[in-house]
Amino acid sequence: MQAAGAGIRVPLKLFALLPRLLPASRNFANAATVSTEEPETATPPPSPPSATCSMKMRGWQLHSYGGIDELQLSNKLKWPQIRSSDECLVRVRTTAVNPIDIAMLGGYGSTLLNQLRCQANDDIEFPLTLGREFCGELVQKGMGVCDKQLPLGTRVWGVVPIPNPNGAHAEYVVVPSSCLAPAPKELDDGEATSVLYAGLTAWSGLYLTGGLGGPCGATTSEGGGAHKRVLVLGGSGSVGSLAIQILKSQRAQVLATCSEDAVEMVRCLADYVVDYTKPDANEQLCTYAPYDIVLDCAGQGGQHASDLPYDFRQYITFNSPLLANIDKSGLCLGSLQNFSDLVQTNVRAVTQRGGLVKWGYFFPAAHGIEFLQRLVERRKLIPLIDSSFDFNDMPKAFERLKCGHMRGKIVVKV
């Protein structure tokens, strides 16, 4: 195991040499799509190794919300079951820990998410397995999953939709086939695990919420946004570092903020970097305003937008109060509170900074995965890994994330 905080696995110098500068080599050809055709014959699934004797698997579970000590490792979990024809069972080789896992551990979003989970799975609230992304091997699939595009045994990368109670912090996970695709051979398992959750968050914020590429950018894997000026707050974290690389690949002009020790790293990615801890940080950022988009990947929230001393057309934050308001006040009152929060922050932002405030979210779109896959294949997107842990040390991985100052992703080898 690499010790927590042992450093970024992609050497900083590599950044200076690699990224966006390498020529595009080939086109994406392996998008995950859900076939409407049934395969001619149903292939019998290979038996997952640890399951042949016991039909049980290892996994981390929660039986109640709380702190990291609520995480319990069990080797007697039932495999998750394929329940519809478009689902796939994956043997997980690597997974990751994200801020949403820490938040869900503490009960964040439980009111709404639990309702969705119960509707989808006839399930009770607990036990819950966290983990939103994985790289692994396709071991079983529903009859509606096209054999040509996703043959059994394929090395896949994928994400787990938030309402799914069986996450990827286990030996096996079931997801809809639209949430996975053949893993890019350019990345090893750990690297492949570190792209999709944060990458789809950044992609969705820019293209679905921000409309950076117009209708085509939102509905296809085309991207877009050339010559737009975007400020990424929190350029050193998982979402921020991928957002910068996505934007640079589309020839946008990218400014980013981070703290002092990450400046060298972020400078290899963005056009201009500002250390947000310096007293003149805002002054520097004012020089380049107005921004087409300010993308908040630093947990600042929408309230922060009207306090900024520079103008923008859109301020997109990934820290919306949506789920927290519903947790606090219930579905009806919480939704009203959300509407009121959004209107208030927008009135302030429009009058003071001339732009709109929007809430961005992770969204598991197949064309978003296709977009990211294409960037990896063209070597325009290099994953950053903060640290790696063994499966048995999952609580240590959570501790590392809780300490903050992330420089990329936390990966866990299953």
Ligand SMILES: NC(=O)c1ccc[n+]([C@@H]2O[C@H](COP(=O)([O-])OP(=O)(O)OC[C@H]3O[C@@H](n4cnc5c(N)ncnc54)[C@H](OP(=O)(O)O)[C@@H]3O)[C@@H](O)[C@H]2O)c1
């Ligand atoms: N809504 C959604 O669906 C969704 C999905 C994914 C993530 N998120 C949210 O998006 C945020 C980013 O996620 P992540 O996975 O990238 O987290 P992360 O890896 O922990 O990155 C956060 C980064 O922000 C930096 N930072 C903290 N305060 C800052 C400030 N004032 N100005 C600039 N940078 C600052 C941190 O570095 P230093 O502390 O060293 O400066 C760190 O590198 C989190 O708040 C997460 O909860 C939301």
